[in-house]
Amino acid sequence: MRNSRKTDCGAKQFLARLVVRAAPFALLIDWHLIRLSILFLLAAAAVPAAKAPPDEFRARRTALRKLLDDGVFLLKGEAEGYDPLFRFAQERNFYYLTGWTEPGAALLLTPTDEILFLPRHDQRAERYHGKRVSAEDADAHAVTGFDKVLPIEKLESALDAALAEHSRIYAPWTETYTGQLRGRYPFRDVADATPLIAQLRLKKSPSEIAAIEHATDVSIQAHRAAWKRLSAGRFEYQIAATLLDAFLDGGCEGPAYSPIVGSGPNGPILHYMSNQRRMDRGELVVIDAAAQCDEYASDITRTLPVGGKFTPRQREVYQVVLGAQKAAIAAVQPGAWLGGPGQSLTKIARDYIDAHGKDQHGEPLGKYFIHDIGHQVGLRVHDPAASGPLEAGMVITIEPGVYISEEQIGIRIEDVVLVTANGAKVLSAALPKEPDEIEEAVSK
Numbered sequence: 001m002r003n004s005r006k007t008d009c010g011a012k013q014f015l016a017r018l019v020v021r022a023a024p025f026a027l028l029i030d031w032h033l034i035r036l037s038i039l040f041l042l043a044a045a046a047v048p049a050a051k052a053p054p055d056e057f058r059a060r061r062t063a064l065r066k067l068l069d070d071g072v073f074l075l076k077g078e079a080e081g082y083d084p085l086f087r088f089a090q091e092r093n094f095y096y097l098t099g100w101t102e103p104g105a106a107l108l109l110t111p112t113d114e115i116l117f118l119p120r121h122d123q124r125a126e127r128y129h130g131k132r133v134s135a136e137d138a139d140a141h142a143v144t145g146f147d148k149v150l151p152i153e154k155l156e157s158a159l160d161a162a163l164a165e166h167s168r169i170y171a172p173w174t175e176t177y178t179g180q181l182r183g184r185y186p187f188r189d190v191a192d193a194t195p196l197i198a199q200l201r202l203k204k205s206p207s208e209i210a211a212i213e214h215a216t217d218v219s220i221q222a223h224r225a226a227w228k229r230l231s232a233g234r235f236e237y238q239i240a241a242t243l244l245d246a247f248l249d250g251g252c253e254g255p256a257y258s259p260i261v262g263s264g265p266n267g268p269i270l271h272y273m274s275n276q277r278r279m280d281r282g283e284l285v286v287i288d289a290a291a292q293c294d295e296y297a298s299d300i301t302r303t304l305p306v307g308g309k310f311t312p313r314q315r316e317v318y319q320v321v322l323g324a325q326k327a328a329i330a331a332v333q334p335g336a337w338l339g340g341p342g343q344s345l346t347k348i349a350r351d352y353i354d355a356h357g358k359d360q361h362g363e364p365l366g367k368y369f370i371h372d373i374g375h376q377v378g379l380r381v382h383d384p385a386a387s388g389p390l391e392a393g394m395v396i397t398i399e400p401g402v403y404i405s406e407e408q409i410g411i412r413i414e415d416v417v418l419v420t421a422n423g424a425k426v427l428s429a430a431l432p433k434e435p436d437e438i439e440e441a442v443s444k
């Protein structure tokens with residue numbers, strides 16, 4: 001066993017060297033295609049992205065203002081880089097509270113007031129990026145959904161005025177940011193605003209759930225397209241290219257995270273993203289990929305046999321992971337815990353894995369499930385974690401995995417799940433995961 005793996009390794013190293021040499025050319029071709037489709041999409045991007053109604057953003061700010069007690073809340077949106085080469089992405093908390101997608105803005109909230117600050121018009125910037133909204137525009141209120149819109153240079157005086165009436169400052173907890181505020185207001189209590197916003201972001205509204213469902217549906221289409229292309233001799237990045245193409249083709253912004261396409265020895269590497277390897281018949285490949293649509297992420301993983309047929313051992317371990325996933329999904333309900341001490345969904349899955357199947361040394365498989373069962377999903381694929389148990393309206397992943405490097409077995413099955421009043425709704429249920437269904441889909 002050991003010897004045969006060594007020679008195998010030698011051949012793989014040789015192949016890997018070939019792959020490294022060939023990859024830049026193949027990448028050029030694929031990335032050229034992707035770049036073309038991105039350009040095409042940008043050309044069509046005059047259509048505004050679907051998003052929550054303005055009232056919903058206002059309601060979120062009202063909810064946050066109620067949590068401020070006698071405090072003032074300050075948040076800066078993402079600034080624009082000097083030479084931006086990628087599409088501007090708004091800071092997630094800022095987007096959640098404002099829906100604002102232009103750079104250089106700031107938000108000031110007090111228990112009784114809310115002000116959006118915008119940069120002044122910059123002719124040169126607007127030559128590059130198109131027309132932007134500024135406080136002096138007649139329609140600034142209507143466009144932003146704020147009654148008070150001021151130019152950004154008024155931020156400091158507005159903050160001074162607000163602090164004349166309220167004692168505490170809530171700000172995101174970054175060193176430079178809180179350092180600046182402490183320097184400017186040495187006698188004020190500067191508190192972390194992040195948990196306040198995280199608390200609001202946990203339970204998703206109907207419009208947020210609709211956006212996650214959209215991202216999930218497009219991701220399912222992408223997985224199906226990738227499965228059609230899966231065959232021995234293909235490279236991992238070709239599968240990734242098909243996924244990315246499908247995300248854009250589905251009208252989404254792009255991937256919610258870099259696609260993971262890990263075949264053979266790469267399968268057990270949890271966040272393998274280089275996707276450079278050539279796949280062989282008889283190996284497993286882990287595909288963990290999802291789109292971001294209308295600002296919201298999805299998160300889906302399937303594990304497939306390259307060539308269309310699981311080996312008996314692969315199928316055996318696959319069934320263990322699938323059984324664990326089903327046990328955890330069956331236990332999803334308000335009041336259940338994702339992880340932590342005591343009975344949790346993570347423990348339910350690990351107990352199942354421990355009770356089913358063994359490694360080559362006769363040991364239970366639970367020790368090969370090395371991460372928690374899942375996480376919150378929303379504006380980010382890893383949304384802020386809850387400090388308590390699950391509640392209806394949360395969207396989470398259920399993603400047990402077993403990673404046995406020694407056997408080149410990496411198996412993860414991940415679905416995105418809405419917690420409902422009395423259980424769970426699997427949003428990614430339309431993507432097959434039974435081994436027979438997978439074999440049938442992949443062998444075509």
Ligand SMILES: [Mn+2]
Pocket residue numbers: 299375397399414
């Ligand atoms: Mn995940």
